[in-house]
Amino acid sequence: MNLDDFSDLIERPDSGTRRDAEERRERLTVPPGALGRLDELGEWLSAAQGAVPVRPVERPRVVLFAGDHGVAGLDVSGRPAGGTYELVRAVLDGSSPVAVLARRTGVPVRVVDAGVDCDPELLPADVVRHRVRRGSGRIDVEDALTPEEAEQAVRLGMAVADEEADSGTDLVVLGDLSVGGTTPASTLIAALCGTDASVVTGRGGAGIDDLAWMRKCAAIRDALRRARPVLGDQLELLAAVGGADLAATTGFLLQSAVRRMPVILDGVVSAACALVAQRAAFRAPDWWLAGQVSGEPAQAKALDRMALSPLLDHGVTVGEGTGALLALPLVQAAAAFAAELPEKPLPEQRPADED
Numbered sequence: 275m276n277l278d279d280f281s282d283l284i285e286r287p288d289s290g291t292r293r294d295a296e297e298r299r300e301r302l303t304v305p306p307g308a309l310g311r312l313d314e315l316g317e318w319l320s321a322a323q324g325a326v327p328v329r330p331v332e333r334p335r336v337v338l339f340a341g342d343h344g345v346a347g348l349d350v351s352g353r354p355a356g357g358t359y360e361l362v363r364a365v366l367d368g369s370s371p372v373a374v375l376a377r378r379t380g381v382p383v384r385v386v387d388a389g390v391d392c393d394p395e396l397l398p399a400d401v402v403r404h405r406v407r408r409g410s411g412r413i414d415v416e417d418a419l420t421p422e423e424a425e426q427a428v429r430l431g432m433a434v435a436d437e438e439a440d441s442g443t444d445l446v447v448l449g450d451l452s453v454g455g456t457t458p459a460s461t462l463i464a465a466l467c468g469t470d471a472s473v474v475t476g477r478g479g480a481g482i483d484d485l486a487w488m489r490k491c492a493a494i495r496d497a498l499r500r501a502r503p504v505l506g507d508q509l510e511l512l513a514a515v516g517g518a519d520l521a522a523t524t525g526f527l528l529q530s531a532v533r534r535m536p537v538i539l540d541g542v543v544s545a546a547c548a549l550v551a552q553r554a555a556f557r558a559p560d561w562w563l564a565g566q567v568s569g570e571p572a573q574a575k576a577l578d579r580m581a582l583s584p585l586l587d588h589g590v591t592v593g594e595g596t597g598a599l600l601a602l603p604l605v606q607a608a609a610a611f612a613a614e615l616p617e618k619p620l621p622e623q624r625p626a627d628e629d
Contacts, residue, residue, distance in 0.1 A: 275425045277508040277528065277554035284531045284555045287321035295320035298327065301617040311585070315563075315605055316612030322536045322561065323444075327613040331606045334381050335438060336372060336447045336595050337526070338365065339431070341389030341519030344412035345497075346454030350490035352481045353453045356409070359392040361451040365594065366398070372449065372594040381599065385451065386434055388427055389518030404430045410517035413458055414496035417514050424513035424521050431525025439533035446530060447565070447602055449540040449595020452519055457490055459546035460572040461497040461515045465505060466549050467575050471495035474572035476542065481591075508554050516550075523547040528554060531561040538605070540598035541568035541591075545576040552580055563605065565598030566590060 295317040300306060306313065320328040340362050346355035353361075364370035365385055368377060376383045387394075387402045391409035394402045406427045410418040419427065438446060460474040467474075471494040477487060497515045504510040512521040524547040530537050531551075539548055539562055551558050564582040567573070569591050577584065585601040 275428065275509060277428070280528045280532065280555040280558070284528070284557045286557050286560045287318070288324045289321065291324050291326055292317050292321035294326040295328065295612065298617070299612065302615045303618050304611075304615055309611055312604065312608040312611055315608035319536065319605065319609050320612065322534065328609045330609050330613065331445045333442050334445045334447060334602060335443045336376055336381055336383040336449065336599055337434065337438065338372070338383065338385050338449045338451050338595055339519040339523045339526070340385055340387050340451035341455070341517050342391035342409040343418070343452060343454030343458060343517050344409055345414060345457045345493050347412065348414070348489050348493055349486055350457050350482070350493055351454045351478055355453060356391045357453045358390045358451055359396065361453070361594070362387065362390060362397065362401070365451065366401070370594055371592050372596045372599060375596060375599050379599070379602070381447065381602065386430070386522065388430060388522040404434070406430060406518040406522070410458075413461060413500070413515045414493040418458060418517045419513045419521065421510070421513050423518065424509050424516070427518045427521035428509065428512070428525035431522035431527070432529035434522070435526045435529035435533060435535065439530070439535050443535065445602075445605065446535060446537045447540070447595050447598045448523070448526070448537050448544050449593065449598060450519060450523065450543040451594060452543065455517065455519065455543045456570060456572075457493055458497070458515055458517050458520055459543045460570070461494050461501055462511065462520070462546040463542070463549055463572040463576045464494060464498055465501040465511065465515070466553060467579055469575060471498055474575060476570035476572060508550050512550065520547055524550045527551040527562070528558060531555065531558040534561070536561055536563070538563045538565045538598040538601055539582070540565055540595045541593050542570035542573040542576070545573045549576045549579060563601070565601035568597065
């Protein structure tokens, strides 16, 4: 598998449709600019759908890729190593923030176990059936995945994207469930942006103290030494310093762009995977929105590199796709305004004077 092949498969949203949407916006009774960024969102969605007026977003879905990371054993996370199972269980039981919000907004949630470190019998079959391995390797001293596992994980993400597109999902809210996931995510971003570890190291969704931050920074520094020699091959990079959930998310993002299915990104993990996907297919980011500012410095660097501007800045750091799901009503509102606001009446034609 060569991820660069996606460059020939992914097209940009239809520019002609976007121009038509912009012209229609000029004709609405609400003055241009009065709705702020919602105008831009409505036009983007029109182009993604290839439709003017834009269709409402009626079948969104939250998709969460889950996995544990060996580097969490260095105490670089606010949660215990191997604790992703509890995060998955909370989503399935309806007690996590994203589950509460999804229930309130009527958006279904799909959890995909790509690399959770628990007995598969502990999770429902539809969650665990795609699992690549139990946990990913400790990226500061070993590869996260074998080359075969990296390809399997990417193909898993592609298959999930195809399943969603075939089932009629018209927009995906993308998130992750992981313990230690921000460390490989920050490593990928530092490697692809040519930045030092200290510039990208944040404190994660659960928060860490200064000593844990220093351990995390050292782990990213060591992982970067292993990442730089394989920067020319995205699949090798994901195998070296990514993880099963990150590789699956990358495959999902690429195939979603192939299938013309818009995606709202959540935090630093989805941003890192998006950056890897952009490296493979430069047009792919045109199909994504950045849902929120997570507070992670690596996320800010990745979004800047992809020229994606977050929709929200509410200080939400919990992860799980929660911040991206909070942004969904903005996109739905933009679609409603673009489709349902009336156009200005045409000026009456005065009959020509008769001689």
